Amino acid sequence: MVSSRNNFKLLKREAESADKILSIESVDDDVLELADSFDIKAINPFFSKKKSVMDIVVKDSKLLQESDVVKKPPARKSTILEAKKEKSELWTGGPVITEEVNRPFYLRGVVKLLIIVGLATILGWVAVYILPRATIELTLEKINWDFSGSMIVSSSRETPSFTDNAVELPGVIFNEGKNLTKSYGASGSEYVERKARGKITVYNEYSSEPQVLVQNTRFATPDGKIYRTDAKVTVPGAKIVDGKIVSSNTEVAISADKVGEEYNVGSIPKFRIPGFQGSPKYEVFYGISTSPMTGGFVGEVKVPTEDDIVKAKEDLRSSLEGALKTIIFLGIPTDMKVLDKAYEFSVTKEEINKEVDASGNF
Template sequence: MANILKKPKRKKMVDIIQPISVHLKDKEFEPKSIEKNIKEDLRKIDKQVEKFTKKEEKQFKEEEKPERKFRPKKFRIKTYVFIGLLLAVLGGGIYSAVEFLPKAEIKIITKKTEWNYVDSVIADKNITKIDVGQKRIPAEIFSIRKNFNFSFPATGKKIVQEKAGGKIIIYNAYSSEPQRLVATTRFATPDGKIFRLVKEIMVPAAKIVEGKIVASSIEATVVADQAGPKYNIEPVSHFSIPGFQGSAKYQGFYAESKEAMKGGFIGEKAFPTEEDIKKAKEKASQDLRDSVESFLSLQTPPEFKIIEGSKQFNLLKQEVNQQVDEKNNFTVFSEAELLNIAFKESDLKNLIEETAKAKLGTNFKIKTYNLEYGVGRADFKQGQISFAVNFQGVFEEPFNVEDFRQKSVTKSETNLRALISSFPNIQKATISFWPFWVKRAPDDIKRVKVEVE
């Protein structure tokens, strides 16, 4: 009982954390040295706290349970509060040491001059570099050719009688002499349907191999003798030539078809009217132009400028097939090419900048600008395009920031202002030091910040 009521012995602060000796040399502290020493001290304190905590935990475990009700919990709270406050103070010290290290900020506004250029320029594929005197810049011509078969609906209706037609293969197994067959020569199917040659052909001579005749052949187009769907027949293995009937040639000349005959029809059918054809041609031409312009735009390097008036579209061929398909559509075949003369905007910018230097001074450069183009007048035979230019720009002399920073190190405000005055292209500057008691720029160039507008 006496042990329970016995008051715990109070420990002095010295019992918790022993003092740490820090020896400082008699010299001016550099920012990096201060930060390094603080970090080393903090590591030593962490080791002391860790050692103390382990010691206390061991002591608490050895004490009797009744004593824990009165002593360990309260003592632990005080210890943690003290350690927390100590770390906060040390952290604040480190932050302050780093944040409040001397630094200088200099904001500079350079002198700027507005200058405009309103004139005509020629882009020419025959030159390779800018010509300031002649106001010429290099150009390149890009081209593309495409063709396409466009389909359009036929709106007309009429009663038609159409003949079937197709391809046949004609054989000469008769002699080693070629045989001429005139247009409209008849070819008969086994069931008597007649098809006629569309145009005259020459059947090549048969070959004689080891005394035997080897048939030769030629393909030809035929059309049914009469209109109607009954001539839409499947492939036929043997066509005879009625004109040779009664002679030896009747057996020696024959034909076959590999594909069905098609197109035989009697009845109402759609057809393209004159208005259909006119609109189809216009639409096909415009669609083809849009297509080639899109293709050429993708193939033109991005650094090249394309202005209005720099293109030439040539429609090379346009053919209308008035025969409608099963969906009552007819087709328009179109072929065209697109030429485009383009230039690099960087070349134009350099031409304007060189022109401005003759007026403002050789050191001036374009800082910001706005550029507008007039409609170009292209001459593809000469390989050039002329166009109007409206240039509105702001020019300035280049300012060497790194050179200025190097010269700013360790200078007082007075010396800095003298340095600023030595740069003729500086219009205005503001100087600020941090913290407030600092009177000159630090010797560490990394802590000298220079902003240029």
């Protein structure tokens, strides 16, 4: 149709002779331009949202004959001139109105889209399964750098500093403390005479005045065994509550008056003070033991030698140092470097008890 302007001229003439309104829809710009040059209404369906409707109105009440319809020459694929008759009605005494709806054909666009999708799929498959692939492995080489100079690590420095003969780095100080007690076997022996020892609680039910007990004050058991205070003590005064005396007390360390195992006794319900005998204080000053008196002995016993003590100290220091290092290193963040020998260990207090227990350990 586009090949000749005469086609448009013929269409317009036939439409005017048949008293019809002619409208053309096309996506081809050439068709639209030719139609416009002949004053024929032409629209592009892609840029119009309205449905194109062509009304044919006949002046008399007779139905249109086939000869009254303009026979249109074959059109190009881009031009839509065919119409499907949707509905016709015969009105008695009135004109016949026939409504025809033109529907565009989008075959060309669909074909292009399918071709593009197909090519993209093929190219993707070729890139994944056919094109050669390469695996690249990077191996880092470690090169040692020899440095001769001093390295200073300081907790007061925030950023590192480098010079030709010195390196200063920021550091963190970790402190940890721990107490450790261990027993060691005694390899020596000696003849000893030891007194039994223990503790008692001394009560004052006499008055609100405190009572001083000098060192070596005697306390007697019900069966007459004598124990003496190891040091001077003061028993606080009793309290007066609602007119009644409420006893006060203090703990006192005592030792047997004589050596030997016979002074190793269990708890005693009441110790008396022989020095108060014959006075009102005798019944109201007394002592009670809740734990036994122990240690009384005469004969050969195990004792630690000087070599035992030296070895015990070395082992104890080593064990304590290892325990502290474990605690500290477990608490150091993984991104921090601990320099070799960049730590200090010291023992702040050391006590050796040379008394040997029943198992021969000190």
